[in-house]
Each structure stands twice: as C-alpha cells, then as structure tokens.
Amino acid sequence: MYHSVGDCSDDPYRITVTPGRLDAQLGWLRRRGLRGVPVAELLAARARGAGRDLVGLTFDDGYADFVEHALPCLRRWGCGATLFVLPGRLGGDNAWDPLGPRKPLLNADGIRRAAAEGIEIGSHGLTHTDLTTADAATLAAETAGSRARLAELTGAPVTGFCYPYGTVDARAADAVRAAGYGYACAIDPGPLTGPYALPRVHVGQRDTPVRLLLKTRLHRLRRRAAAGV
Template sequence: MAASVDPVGTGDLPVTGRPSVPRPGPPPWVAMYHSVGDCSDDPYRITVTPERLGLQLAWLRRRGLRGVSVAELLAARARGGGRNLVGLTFDDGYADFVTDALPLLRRWGCRATLFALPGRLGGDNAWDPLGPRKPLLTADGIRRAAAEGMEIGSHGLTHVDLTKADDLTLKTELVESRALLEELTGVRVDGFCYPYGTIDARAVDAVREAGYAYACAIDPGPLTGPHALPRVHVGQDDTSWRLHLKHRLHRLRRRPVEGL
C-alpha cells in the first residue's frame, strides 16, 4: 500500500502559498500470528496449524502480495512503494516458529518479524493460565531465525503488561530486552510489540524514548502512529474468504498513520 505523500520538495510551495503538509497514509496491513502447531487445545486462539499457515501464505501470493518484516514494509512505504507488501509478525517467540513457520515462509518467499522475549529464552508461555505449555525459542533458535532473514524485534523481557508496570519495570522491559537481543543477534533491534496488545500514552512515549523506530499494537485507536501500529489477528479459522474481508476492512476501519 503506497503512502499518500505529496511530491513537494522542502523549498516548494503550492499555489496557496502555504507549505504543503504530507497527508497521513492508510494504515499498513500487518498480520498478527503467534504459535504454529497443534491447535486442538487453544483457548486464546493463538495457534494456526502449519497446513493453515501454508494456505494463508499461498493466498497472499495468488493475490500478488508478499509477506515481509515490518521494518521492510515501513521502509518500502517511506519510499512511496510497498503496495504489494504485507507485514507478517509472530509474537512471543515460540519454538515452533523455527520448526513449523520458517520452512513455510521460505517456501513461499516470505519474511517476517519475530517478537521475542529474551528474559524467557528456553522457557514457556507461563503468562497464559489456560491451555498447554508452549516452549519458547532458545538463544540458538533466535539466531537461526535471524540468519534466515527474519527481523528480530522485542516483546519485552518477560511479557509484562506495560500499562500496569511501574517506571523502573517499564524502562527495564524496554531497554534491557533490546540490548539483550542486539547482543544475541549482532543486529540492531528497531521494532517493539506491546505484550497483550495493551497500550496507553505513557507506554507509547516510553517505547519512543527507548529508541525503537516503530512498535506494534492491535487496535490502538487515537494512539495510532509509528509507535502504535494496528495489526490484524490471523487465526486458524481464517480461510481465503475471511482473509479477503480482513484485508479490505482494515484499510476502511483503521486510522491513517501519520508519517507513513
């Protein structure tokens, strides 16, 4: 999706004599995934089977769309392109990203952003009281995903609701998680994803001040912007027809994004 930016240089003026202000572009279409595997016990609807993910990626390619990381999508939009790109994100850093998602992404020529929890490497989804324990990636797993061309972003240290965190915890979750991931991969970490999708102005400001270039939420409403990007949940029930509707409705229902 191309951003609606007026091609006016810094020194140019429109006929009114007033400086032109670029209009915010339509929100980028970013799909939100979590786990890829057995979804027979899935109370939070966070899991898609490998078969379903493969069909969803195939649907993208049939429509002339390609899944990319959020960083790649935003960079393309900044250049005035990206019309055929869709952001793919996988939250929490489940171990099945490497075993089940990565081969499918490779097969369909797609890339994605993996939002990991460096404070829980090799652990599990202890923050979910219901459902099965799902193992998280180890340090080696995250390095392998990065080596395969996936963008690694931060999901915080330990999956804390930032809107309920005190000032010290908030800063630690943002700053230390980024530093650990950069040390782990040797690559700059530009992206953040809010645990639980919950945000407020204080959390958004803290993410910006921590130096992240962008952050993903779910439905940020009036806080929508580069540090509160809306996303679309994609689950096991999303057939081709449901994806078609979600793709069309996202542009109509979400707020424009300033600067994109």
C-alpha cells in the first residue's frame, strides 16, 4: 500500500516515499523473483491457482505525483499497479488531511494517462469519506456513484474499491459488493475476510529490504491469527 511519491521532508502521516526509495523497493521485489501487478490481475491469477510470484501494488488517493514519479519507476521494473482515485475531487487536493502540505490530485486527463499505461483504475470513494460513519445516501454515492463516474471517465469497467482511511465494517463491505465491485482493499480489516476485505501492508520511506522482509512475514502471521488458522 503506497500513497504519494515525491518529497517526504514534510510528511506527518508518513504516506510519501521518494522516487529513489520506490525504485529501490521495486528492485528488491524483482531480485526476489516477484513482480508487482494490479490487484485484479493478482486475484485472477490466484483464482487459477497461479500467481505465487505476483504482488499486488496499490497507490491510494490518486496524487498527481503518481504520473510524474511512480509511473517511470513501475515501467523501469516491468511492474503494474492499481491506482485508487477520487472522482469527486478531480484536480483537487488532500483536503481531508488536517496536517502537512496540500498535495494535488490527478485530474481526469492524468487518470486517463495512467490507465493508458496499463494501470488499473479503482475507486477510493467519491470524496474520501469514512464509510463506516456514512448515512445511506452518502454510502450509495461513495460506492455506486463513484464507480459510475469512473467508468464514464475511463471508458472501462471499474472492479476495485479501496476503503478511505482503511476503515471497513460489514455494512460498508455489503454496499461495495452491491455497487458491483469485484473486490475491495482495506488495511487491517480485523475479523472480516474475503474479496471485499483484502488486507494490505503499508510501505513507507523507512522501509529498507530488511524491514520489507519483516513486514511480509509479520503480515502473514497476523492474518492467519485473524482468520483463526
């Protein structure tokens, strides 16, 4: 789970990695015989009993720096990714973050450019609203409404959703399923499991090869415990 790729000198939420750090992390994956891919591709491979050499890469929020900094790194290492964007904030900024700098978000042309490069475009909701506290009308707009707007913008079906703030409960997951998505990503969904509560590992600027290895091992152990295995 990535967010912004750029200057991380003022980064109170630790959501930014520099292009150099991203490049090093992707290189680490490739040297281990792994390749970053969109989540939809990973899930399709796993459904066929394959994909042990694949890692789903996600970038939340749709920051404008994705096109400038992340895409060249992904191309260099032959990787793909899923970009979760906010169609209700096209060309806006991360107004939901009270601390830190204002980071510009991709506009419609930027999202289309990423899609043209083979990046899977998914929804991060309409405006980055916590779905677990949303009323029925807001929940519908953030799930079904955002999916319809993204499909119109890209001209392609939208199968992936990412819960804002990573927060999910059964009601939010049911709304995402009802809206027609094929899967949804959280961070640590607790007791929820399955395609509409996919867990992810946060990757940040401080994640060197040693830390990445530890994170992957701890992540597996934590999810096995959550599933009662």
